Amino acid sequence: MSAGFRLAIAIAVMSLAGEAAGYVRSTSTTDGVPLRWLESCIAVQPDGRGSQDLPIDVVNDTLARAAANWSSRTDSCSYLRLTTLPAAGPIDVAPDGRPVMVFRDQLWERSGIAHDPGAIGLTTVFHISSPGQPGDGTILDADIELNGVNYTFVTEPSTTPARPGTEVADLENTLTHELGHVQGLAHTCWDHATETPPLDDQGNPIPDCDGTVPEAIQMTTMFPTAAPGEISKRMLSDDDVRGICEVYPSSEAPPACYQEVDGGCQAQPGAPAAPLWLLALAPLALVCRRKRA
Numbered sequence: 001m002s003a004g005f006r007l008a009i010a011i012a013v014m015s016l017a018g019e020a021a022g023y024v025r026s027t028s029t030t031d032g033v034p035l036r037w038l039e040s041c042i043a044v045q046p047d048g049r050g051s052q053d054l055p056i057d058v059v060n061d062t063l064a065r066a067a068a069n070w071s072s073r074t075d076s077c078s079y080l081r082l083t084t085l086p087a088a089g090p091i092d093v094a095p096d097g098r099p100v101m102v103f104r105d106q107l108w109e110r111s112g113i114a115h116d117p118g119a120i121g122l123t124t125v126f127h128i129s130s131p132g133q134p135g136d137g138t139i140l141d142a143d144i145e146l147n148g149v150n151y152t153f154v155t156e157p158s159t160t161p162a163r164p165g166t167e168v169a170d171l172e173n174t175l176t177h178e179l180g181h182v183q184g185l186a187h188t189c190w191d192h193a194t195e196t197p198p199l200d201d202q203g204n205p206i207p208d209c210d211g212t213v214p215e216a217i218q219m220t221t222m223f224p225t226a227a228p229g230e231i232s233k234r235m236l237s238d239d240d241v242r243g244i245c246e247v248y249p250s251s252e253a254p255p256a257c258y259q260e261v262d263g264g265c266q267a268q269p270g271a272p273a274a275p276l277w278l279l280a281l282a283p284l285a286l287v288c289r290r291k292r293a
């Protein structure tokens with residue numbers, strides 16, 4: 001091997017180490033098993049009650065654009081198909097196998113339990129929790145809530161003012177991040193939701209969100225904080241893309257699309273999961289916050 005060849009390899013490795021951020025998977029709250037869907041298509045639908053800030057057709061279009069931010073990058077390397085449905089309802093957060101997106105415009109809470117007022121959005125991932133049993137860690141539903149009490153949701157953050165007492169949040173930026181949670185990805189820095197820092201896909205502990213976070217990690221869509229009016233999460237990093245394409249690779253035979261088989265996302269996933277659905281459903285809440293001052 002020539003000296004020149006060895007040097008080239010060393011530079012390539014250093015470059016990777018300096019730029020790679022890694023992706024992080026959400027894990028079961030009981031035994032730490034990584035979560036994943038065992039179906040090949042997910043369709044997210046807005047609650048028909050909509051938003052105080054935006055017409056419902058704008059909400060539909062923005063959710064579709066946020067889904068396309070993922071699918072335009074992942075459809076070539078993953079079998080998972082992330083799509084949207086037009087608003088209907090009222091529909092709300094529930095472990096019903098039907099992924100929904102709900103604006104909370106009056107009270108930032110669910111079932112009387114207040115959410116963190118600093119949170120822009122919150123995705124609850126319902127999954128099977130049956131340690132040691134088949135199906136453990138299977139995602140059955142994932143629902144998004146958006147904080148319309150403390151944030152004004154807009155599509156043109158540079159020109160749209162916030163309602164009094166709120167901050168501007170770009171809806172597409174927020175939804176692109178939350179859709180990462182829907183698909184099973186977690187934050188790329190340690191948000192203290194777990195006792196110890198999770199490992200990224202490279203096996204490295206991720207940095208504390210409260211400490212110094214490398215810029216490469218701050219640029220991932222799955223970084224949990226956003227400055228007012230931020231739009232950079234609309235564009236996925238290569239690590240965000242790998243997070244989907246390595247968990248749901250197109251080289252694997254895709255599982256069924258229950259949406260197509262059963263004629264709608266209201267259908268619960270397949271028979272093997274049904275008994276566990278009732279016995280061992282565990283919610284995992286993932287919160288995306290505003291950037292700390």
Ligand SMILES: [Zn+2]
Pocket residue numbers: 177178181187224286287288289
């Ligand atoms: Zn988040």
